[in-house]
Every structure is written in structure tokens, then in C-alpha cells.
Amino acid sequence: MPAKNRTKLIIGVLIVIIAFELFGLSLFHTVSFQLNTADLGPPPQGETVQSSLVTVAKWDFVYASVHINIVPSGPVRLQFPNGTLINVTGSDNLNFVMPSSGGIPLAGTLGAAGFYLDQSQPIAASVSPGLTYSNYDNYYGNLDLSGVDIYSFFVLGNATVTINIYGASL
Amino acid sequence: MSEAYAKVEQLMDTLDRVRRYRAFIPAASSLLIYTLSAVAALLLAVLVANFARLFFSLDVSFLYPPVFILSFALIIIGMFLGVRKANARIAGVRVGEWKSALSQNLSGAFRVLSDIDWETQLEDIKQAKTDLIQYALLKTMLYWLLSFLLAELFNFLIVDTLLSGNINFIFLGVVTLLISIVITSEDTSRAYRGSRSLETLYWQLRSFYGEFKQKEREFGNSEQSVSA
Numbered sequence: 001m002p003a004k005n006r007t008k009l010i011i012g013v014l015i016v017i018i019a020f021e022l023f024g025l026s027l028f029h030t031v032s033f034q035l036n037t038a039d040l041g042p043p044p045q046g047e048t049v050q051s052s053l054v055t056v057a058k059w060d061f062v063y064a065s066v067h068i069n070i071v072p073s074g075p076v077r078l079q080f081p082n083g084t085l086i087n088v089t090g091s092d093n094l095n096f097v098m099p100s101s102g103g104i105p106l107a108g109t110l111g112a113a114g115f116y117l118d119q120s121q122p123i124a125a126s127v128s129p130g131l132t133y134s135n136y137d138n139y140y141g142n143l144d145l146s147g148v149d150i151y152s153f154f155v156l157g158n159a160t161v162t163i164n165i166y167g168a169s170l
Numbered sequence: 171m172s173e174a175y176a177k178v179e180q181l182m183d184t185l186d187r188v189r190r191y192r193a194f195i196p197a198a199s200s201l202l203i204y205t206l207s208a209v210a211a212l213l214l215a216v217l218v219a220n221f222a223r224l225f226f227s228l229d230v231s232f233l234y235p236p237v238f239i240l241s242f243a244l245i246i247i248g249m250f251l252g253v254r255k256a257n258a259r260i261a262g263v264r265v266g267e268w269k270s271a272l273s274q275n276l277s278g279a280f281r282v283l284s285d286i287d288w289e290t291q292l293e294d295i296k297q298a299k300t301d302l303i304q305y306a307l308l309k310t311m312l313y314w315l316l317s318f319l320l321a322e323l324f325n326f327l328i329v330d331t332l333l334s335g336n337i338n339f340i341f342l343g344v345v346t347l348l349i350s351i352v353i354t355s356e357d358t359s360r361a362y363r364g365s366r367s368l369e370t371l372y373w374q375l376r377s378f379y380g381e382f383k384q385k386e387r388e389f390g391n392s393e394q395s396v397s398a
Contacts, residue, residue, distance in 0.1 A: 007199045014206035021213035026340070028220045065224050095227070166224045 029062070031125050031165040038073060038158040040129035049075075053131040054161060055152040057115050058123040060101040064167035066151070068094040076157035079133050088159065098149055100170045117148065123167040127155070178272060178279045184371060185291055186265035188298045193259040195301040198308050201252025205245050205315055212241035212319075234326065242319055249312070284386065288379045292372060299368045306354065306361035313350035321346050 037052040058064050069091065070076070076088040115124035133154055155161060215237045222228040268282045321342045329335045351358075 007196065007203070010203055011199065011206065014203065014210055017210050018206065018213060021210065021217055024217050025213065025220070028224070030336075063224070065227060067227075166220075168220070168224055 027169045034162040052155045062122045063100040064098040067164040069162040071160040073158040079154040125163045191298040197256035204248025208244035299365045302361045302365045306358040310354045317346040
């Protein structure tokens, strides 16, 4: 092969490799933040302690690795949607994977409980005050959650919540 | 007669310049290969780090700064080597050899013109036209890559590390591309004008070459009839 054509071939191959790498990088998404539930305001009406709903949401075609750290500022309990209660006495971590359930990326948006999902932001997390275990079902029952995977729990009491989510559209 | 000398001299200068263009472009291509390889290596490192973090919970973000600095250094070294190679190639181009012959007399000018490998020269001019445009595109691309990497460095060191934010890399890519186009716009239009003037030169020389060949044949025939 003549040297000129070989050079063009190498440049072409490198450009294709870079294009694939950029495409690969565009599939990765990160959500990262930290807040103290005490900063979210007073407890909901009728409650004696702050009740904050932690929600992690993603489109079903996304694989997500979730790392949540909770550092209590006083007595804190975690309450899950099935009613399970866990006491948190010190710094505690929740690490889990939300696997891709094989959906197809389609145009769509979902905004709820302080988070927002769309095609460019396929993973999201929020810590929302004012929602309690008793009105959880009513709240999520009214949302169209097709194509969306949600993991949520309540933090009862004041705590610093750090959320790191790494995801990829696979 | 001095006008004829000046014309031939001008022509030979232009042909020398074309030779330099032709020598520069292969070196510039090597420069592009070095740069693209460094970028590909950097992106691969970031991609592997992302996979490691996602699937094996390995946080290798501490490797980003050294990898980034290494890639940036590779690009700068690549550019330096590319420029050196280009300079060496340009310096190696033999130019001005026609000057001594041209300084003799009219027959000297005629010999200079006769010695030109016209077909090769015309082909070189045609190629140099493309080379000029390629050079302008290459320069814009290199400016883009460098400004994009600088913007990403700013994004990582200032926005991400200090302000806990992140600027979308597609946005950075578009902005740095626009900046690079603006910075190199003068070079690009100069390359375009150069390419247009080479196009004109090509057709003028082609027509001149035709006439010159005819005169050369006529001269050869008259010499033969004199000797007969």
C-alpha cells in the first residue's frame, strides 16, 4: 500500500476509534450530591420528626451503581416502602446495583419528588421533605412509572445524606 | 529580456514553494497521527476508569490528573516532533538550483524551462491545491483538540474539583470548535485563496507548457534542417 494511502487509513482508523470512544463516554452518567435533611425545613404537619423521601430513579435501559451514605445528626430511622424500619446509629452505607432491565431508549420525561429524568439525564436522585410513609402510595400511585425503575426510602430524623450514582445506558 | 527573466524567476519561485508545500503535508499528517493517538489513549483511559467505577466499584479518578497531564504532554511532544519533522523535510527540499543557470543568459532561462519535468510539476501543483486545504483543516483540528483538552482540564480542575459542577463535554466540544474556527479563519481563507491561485497557475502553466513544447519541437526541427 502506498505511504500516502497508509497514512490516510491510519488517520481514518484513529478518527473512528475516537468517535466510538466518545460515543462510549456519552453513555456514562453521574449524579452526586450531599445534603442535610435538617436544611429541608420543619417536619411535615402532624409529624414530630423530619421525614424525607430519598428517591433514586433511572430509565429501565440504564445500569446504575448506587452508593448512599447516611450520617445521623440525632436519632434516625430508615423506613422502606414495605414498612421495614431500620435504626441508624452511626455512619451507614447503602450500596446496591439497579440493573438494566433491557428497555429501549425512547424520548420521554418524568418529573417527580424533586427529580427529573429525560434522555440526556437518565439517572436522578432527590431528597424531598414533606412526604411520609402514609402518603407514599398515593403519591407514586398517581405517576406513570412505565419504563422507570425507582428505589426509595424515608429518612426519619435529621441526617447528612450523600448520594453517588454511576450509571450507563446499556 | 529582463521581463522574461523576471517571469521565469517568478515561475521557478512558485514551483519551489509548491515543492515545499508537498514536503510539508506528509510531516503534518504524522503530527495529526501523534495527536489523534494521544487523544485516543486518553479517552480509552477515561473509558476504562468509568467501567471500573461502574462495574467493580473501583474509584480510579485519582488517576485522571496524571493520565490527563501525560496525554497532554504526549500531544505537545507529538506536535513538537511533528513540527521538527516538517521543518527538516522543508529544509531538505532542494530549491533555487535553477538560479545559477538563469543568471547566465537567455539560453540559460530556456534551459531552466526545458529541465522542468512539466508533467510532475503540474501534478504537484494539483496536489498542492488539496494540500493547502488539508493543511488549513489540520490546523483547525489541532487547535480544536488542544483547546478542548484545555477546556476539559479547566472543567476538571476548577468546575468539578472546586465548584462540584460539571460542564457537558459535548457543549465544550462545540464551543471549542467554534473558537478554533474563529482563530484559524484567516489561515483558512488564506489557504482557500492560495488554492484558488494555484488553480489559476495550473491552467496557465498547462497552456504555457503546450506552447513551450510546440516551440521546442519547432526549434528542434529548424536545428535538424540547418544541420542537414
